[in-house]
């Protein structure tokens with residue numbers, strides 16, 4: 001079902017084919033980015049906007065080749081600057097559906113400042129953050145999300161830096177939408193991308209993506225065949241937080257912390273399990289959920305936070321409309337002759 | 345200052361007719377010097393003078409009381425001739441305290457008139473200013489016409505009984521002084537009353553008090569026959585029409601708004617506050633009714649990157665900054681060059697390098713504008729030369745940027761940006777057309793990097809049916825615009841980008857020459873030095889020398905007739921407020937000529953005398 005807002009709807013039935021570009025996709029075979037591209041091509045027709053109203057913006061990195069591989073208006077920027085470029089695109093032309101393809105180097109390191117500010121302003125764009133814990137395009141240096149201790153080309157003895165938690169950066173910057181997906185679950189990716197498109201404001205979708213060349217299996221403790229059921233919690237609004245191969249595990253809140261329990265053990269009943277509220281304005285619990293990780297807790301996937309707040313671009317339009325209605329200066333001739341002038 | 349003296353038989357006072365006069369009001373931050381100076385200059389404007397002003401704020405926001413750091417000033421240059429700058433040295437200095445006298449005496453001409461509130465010159469006041477003894481009584485001011493008056497006492501005596509709060513009322517002592525200055529220049533008090541009434545529209549009692557005090561000051565000077573010599577600056581021979589005062593930064597903002605309206609492309613500004621460019625950002629933020637979208641970014645880089653995004657999606661996009669900010673924007677300028685998108689970059693230059701002299705002016709960012717990027721990265725470079733013509737050059741910068749699909753750097757400077765000048769109000773209908781090359785929906789021939797005969801590609805705005813395409817920072821394949829690493833294609837595209845910019849010269853006005861179009865010496869300058877250099881050349885011509893002046897506004901590309909002009913002079917000297925950036929650019933661009941140079945890098949404008957001395961020296965050399 002097409003999303004309703006001020007962006008022009010397509011008056012023809014679109015398909016995946018409408019978004020396939022004629023450029024050769026040059027990601028490594030087996031790279032998680034391929035699955036992300038497929039999900040975008042699948043979800044864009046469902047979103048239902050006119051195909052000319054989609055615009056992709058990127059920075060630099062493997063992720064940022066994305067605009068070349070999808071047939072929309074596209075802008076391949078410079079390192080770290082996808083977010084401000086996209087801000088300009090959207091504010092200048094609010095009838096575009098603006099998508100940002102960026103990575104953990106692009107948006108967490110060199111463009112970290114821009115990232116927190118676009119989130120804070122709540123510009124109505126969709127950020128797809130390819131988090132592969134590594135710099136791929138420059139061949140394997142650690143990034144701000146690389147787990148501490150990881151050995152990379154620039155950390156032969158292991159990194160000695162604490163990594164960022166993307167979700168907590170977003171919520172710390174008063175983000176209105178945060179979701180997390182894994183590149184191994186295409187269905188979840190399209191669902192979440194659709195939700196991101198529907199959200200008015202900055203939607204951050206963190207995609208745990210595998211770089212098969214330089215950080216292979218970095219997300220294996222989440223996506224591995226044997227562990228995925230026990231280490232992934234798929235959040236759904238209004239539903240209890242249940243996970244595990246046998247759907248018998250759940251999350252409870254005890255003594256100021258989250259805890260994974262087995263229903264029926266230690267006196268825990270289904271009613272004790274937390275129910276997900278993605279629309280709750282107070283981000284306290286959402287932050288705790290976003291911070292969960294194995295081995296003690298599963299990683300939270302799906303839409304973790306989605307709250308209503310005015311968007312920057314809407315407020316810009318509002319102020320302009322107000323000024324146009326109320327300011328006596330209607331054109332530049334008015335301006336030139338305003339205030340103190342005299343005739344000679 | 346050209347003088348003719350007329351005896352006033354009635355009072356036995358002399359009236360000295362001046363072509364122009366520089367008056368500077370200085371005092372402590374709280375003394376109301378900006379208001380005082382503005383009233384004086386507005387009155388002069390209404391009396392028909394041409395004028396330019398410059399505010400001289402302290403760098404610190406709240407500097408300690410009565411110290412040099414807290415001195416605030418306002419310089420007004422009025423004339424019966426055309427006035428281009430706020431002037432070099434003062435004919436009249438009005439000083440409200442010792443610190444302001446100390447800080448400004450060096451800017452006074454010999455024998456200048458000093459009008460001073462001597463009530464503040466007690467021992468502690470003098471000490472705070474760093475005077476060992478009282479300059480009003482130690483004969484150190486013998487070379488000046490000193491009017492040492494107890495202004496505070498006089499003001500106090502006048503307002504006592506008139507106002508309840510005498511301390512508050514004492515804030516009008518600047519008006520008492522101003523009344524004295526009006527008397528000195530024979531200026532109209534009625535005009536002052538009218539302007540005061542306007543300024544304090546909402547506070548009638550304040551307006552009344554100010555009017556009374558300024559009149560009292562005037563009367564005091566009159567009754568005490570204070571000035572045996574008075575000054576008169578007659579009205580300037582200005583074209584008929586509507587006028588206003590404008591600062592360079594406001595003129596820049598308005599020029600951009602005018603270009604946006606003319607071109608039909610909405611204005612987007614992505615900018616970050618920086619001295620002395622911030623006023624452009626603040627001014628544009630006032631004009632949302634004209635559709636201006638103003639984005640105050642988190643940093644300089646986001647400022648320009650948001651503008652590039654806005655340009656891609658169809659706005660007339662601008663970013664404004666000063667030197668250090670331009671450095672931060674360098675990489676992104678390259679992105680706008682390779683994506684061949686319009687972008688107007690305004691650099692209000694200040695003294696550098698690094699933080700340098702934020703409140704002082706310099707022309708030292710020319711290299712940065714021309715070359716300060718990685719790769720072969722040509723952009724159009726234009727420089728304004730007066731506060732008022734910032735309007736016109738901002739407009740032309742936008743016109744060339746939009747029509748030729750390329751970034752333009754507009755250079756102004758702190759003196760132009762913060763200084764004000766009389767501005768003849770143009771009509772929008774008289775400004776040249778601006779026609780950006782926008783691609784039509786479903787254009788079957790559209791290719792992102794197909795060029796017309798000017799080498800300009802089309803602007804295909806997202807949302808337009810049938811024109812989906814990608815641009816970006818990677819080298820583009822000719823015509824197709826896809827990514828290409830082909831060696832010959834890179835050469836071709838590099839040449840296109842350069843030729844496209846050079847071809848803009850075909851659409852630019854020719855360079856003009858002041859004075860004879862051939863001679864012994866051509867003085868070359870650019871940007872904000874026009875007034876001082878023009879005056880120096882006028883003096884030389886008056887002295888019978890064969891000297892002419894070419895002041896450049898279009899720098900990259902150079903006007904097409906530049907070489908032809910240079911070829912007609914025996915010698916060429918390039919004067920600029922840097923270590924020789926334009927002269928070296930000319931040496932590289934037109935190496936067949938020999939260039940002398942005169943440079944100054946003190947954060948100060950040129951003085952006519954130093955320029956003349958240099959010209960004479962060069963003319964004498966064989």
Ligand code: SF4
Pocket residue numbers: 026027028030031032033062132136137210211212213214
């Ligand atoms: S280097 Fe890694 S992230 Fe980049 S394309 Fe190859 S697998 Fe994908």
